[in-house]
Amino acid sequence: MSSLMPDPYAQVRVLIANRGELAVRIARVARALGMESVLAASAADRDSLAAQEADRVVVIGSAQARESYLNAPRIMHAAIGTHCTALHPGYGFLSEQPTLVDMCAQNGITFVGPTAEAMRRVGDKLSARALARSVSVPMTSGSEEIASTEHALEIASQIGYPVITKASAGGGGRGMVVAGSPAELSISFEKASAAAREAFGDGTLYLERFVERARHIEVQLVGDGEGRVVHFGERDCSLQRRYQKMIEEAPAAILPEPARAQLHQAAVSLLAGIRYRNAGTVEFLYDEPTQQFFFMEVNARLQVEHPVSELVTGVDLVRTQLLLATGRGALPAQAAVRMNGHAIEARIIAEDPNRDFLPSPGRVTRWRPPDGDGIRLDTAVTEGTLIPPYYDSMIAKLIVHGHTRSDAIDRLAGALARFEIEGVATNLRLLKFIVDHPDYRSNRVDTRWLERTLLPAFRAQ
Amino acid sequence: MSKISQNDIEALIELFDRSDWRELRVTGDGIDLFVSKDPNARRSIERTSEVSAGVASSPVPVGPTPVVQPAAPAATRTRPPHWVAIRAPCLGTFYNAPKPGAPPFVSIGQPVSRETEVCLVEVMKLFTTVRAGVIGTIRELLVADSELVEFDQPLFYVEPDA
Numbered sequence: 001m002s003s004l005m006p007d008p009y010a011q012v013r014v015l016i017a018n019r020g021e022l023a024v025r026i027a028r029v030a031r032a033l034g035m036e037s038v039l040a041a042s043a044a045d046r047d048s049l050a051a052q053e054a055d056r057v058v059v060i061g062s063a064q065a066r067e068s069y070l071n072a073p074r075i076m077h078a079a080i081g082t083h084c085t086a087l088h089p090g091y092g093f094l095s096e097q098p099t100l101v102d103m104c105a106q107n108g109i110t111f112v113g114p115t116a117e118a119m120r121r122v123g124d125k126l127s128a129r130a131l132a133r134s135v136s137v138p139m140t141s142g143s144e145e146i147a148s149t150e151h152a153l154e155i156a157s158q159i160g161y162p163v164i165t166k167a168s169a170g171g172g173g174r175g176m177v178v179a180g181s182p183a184e185l186s187i188s189f190e191k192a193s194a195a196a197r198e199a200f201g202d203g204t205l206y207l208e209r210f211v212e213r214a215r216h217i218e219v220q221l222v223g224d225g226e227g228r229v230v231h232f233g234e235r236d237c238s239l240q241r242r243y244q245k246m247i248e249e250a251p252a253a254i255l256p257e258p259a260r261a262q263l264h265q266a267a268v269s270l271l272a273g274i275r276y277r278n279a280g281t282v283e284f285l286y287d288e289p290t291q292q293f294f295f296m297e298v299n300a301r302l303q304v305e306h307p308v309s310e311l312v313t314g315v316d317l318v319r320t321q322l323l324l325a326t327g328r329g330a331l332p333a334q335a336a337v338r339m340n341g342h343a344i345e346a347r348i349i350a351e352d353p354n355r356d357f358l359p360s361p362g363r364v365t366r367w368r369p370p371d372g373d374g375i376r377l378d379t380a381v382t383e384g385t386l387i388p389p390y391y392d393s394m395i396a397k398l399i400v401h402g403h404t405r406s407d408a409i410d411r412l413a414g415a416l417a418r419f420e421i422e423g424v425a426t427n428l429r430l431l432k433f434i435v436d437h438p439d440y441r442s443n444r445v446d447t448r449w450l451e452r453t454l455l456p457a458f459r460a461q
Numbered sequence: 462m463s464k465i466s467q468n469d470i471e472a473l474i475e476l477f478d479r480s481d482w483r484e485l486r487v488t489g490d491g492i493d494l495f496v497s498k499d500p501n502a503r504r505s506i507e508r509t510s511e512v513s514a515g516v517a518s519s520p521v522p523v524g525p526t527p528v529v530q531p532a533a534p535a536a537t538r539t540r541p542p543h544w545v546a547i548r549a550p551c552l553g554t555f556y557n558a559p560k561p562g563a564p565p566f567v568s569i570g571q572p573v574s575r576e577t578e579v580c581l582v583e584v585m586k587l588f589t590t591v592r593a594g595v596i597g598t599i600r601e602l603l604v605a606d607s608e609l610v611e612f613d614q615p616l617f618y619v620e621p622d623a
Contacts, residue, residue, distance in 0.1 A: 042612075043613055058611050059613060062613075074552050074584055074585075077552060077583075081552075083483075103585075
């Protein structure tokens, strides 16, 4: 049962274990491929756009994510009970839980994603660092597990300040604290460990040298599970607030060609080493002055910002995922993946930037998205949609494509200006403010620029 | 609304034959068509008629042609508003008896208290006991044994004691 050879002639029925815009997308791609889809929805999403797009909806539990989208047994039971042959986990929720992959294997269902083993290898940050080290991928000087504040202080004195604490068990900013001195580290270490324990059930931390004014650059990859891994270029995701990305683009325009080639090569060799299967991303920090990059982590799933890579390569990554997983398509040759133009994604979130990003769920009373050449909107929202309070507040991804970065920014600025949303507070005004800012236009930003420079200026206007 | 003709039914059966569907059920005005490629599927239809018998014998006034009409839709149209649904606590497989072959937990006309066990819902081999949660009399069984049920799906209707 461990190695399922998919029958390319059997009818594929894919269970969508996710919600929102990505669930809509998976249902549409599945339909275009002649596959059937079943949405495993929470009670809050039984009438969602994803529910309308899927061939069938089963309501698996109440609105709370732990009763529905985070409940692996119910999702598996839904997949078996509706005779699904494949399961797409999307991003977030259970997408990086190896137990779900194991359950799929035990029940003869094709998991659209990496193997459980690969997930475990890269899911633990310390084991991922060991893997990166074994294939000589550069990384910041860092530590193994750290047990106590005293231990942390000792390690930090070897690495050199500033240092950043990171949780071994997960990302998303939980457990991450930057300390510029021993005094700061002694204050923050226990707190960071408690935050990691709260978020991931595991308070294990490690330390890394903190790269100031770094860029977040990541490489999109897809592997065939046999050792061949193809990259689909890189993305610059430096515009973040509290480690949550807000604007992402492809390619990373600041990268000089040699560094870009090295980055792609490092990412490919890392995942090829574990015969990675399906879509994944390797994240790096990039230090512009020295043109050095440092391994950060692997995300063993499709990412929110994958559309920018799709627009510059012309490859539909969700389609590629489904075709590869079900044995209906092969991975393209690296030489066949060509980059064209520049793409930018802006995440529209139902949060109020004027009230410290307070989530703003509610009924969307007016929804007039922009359209036109080079504009794509990935969303599950239409006029009248109720944004439930239970989940992530991202309501749409506005993605633009242009010949150059400057063309793409102009197109994004125009699209944002035409976008009309009423009923819920959003970050639209903030996004407009970002794309008009001279630092953004001239691409002089880093992962802290949004919080350090832009937000104070936005609040002051 | 136009009646479904013999031709329509033949066309439906032909479509079903060519498809990879397992079951087809068409209900509407004066028709209740059930076709299945599974020889065991007959049981669930028989169960449906048991349900209809139960409903028809209930003292509640029913629709204009209660005996000829297929049971479930008729019951839906005429269910008194004060009847209370017992709903599925989550998605899972519905079992009406504690083990295969055992008598069902409850049957039509049976009085229940809040604590009365009415069925099991199984999720990946984990069984949850569902209790009536209301004092009254079981009036409708809506789900056949071993059927997949969804969260919040009505499983039984109970006429509560006054």
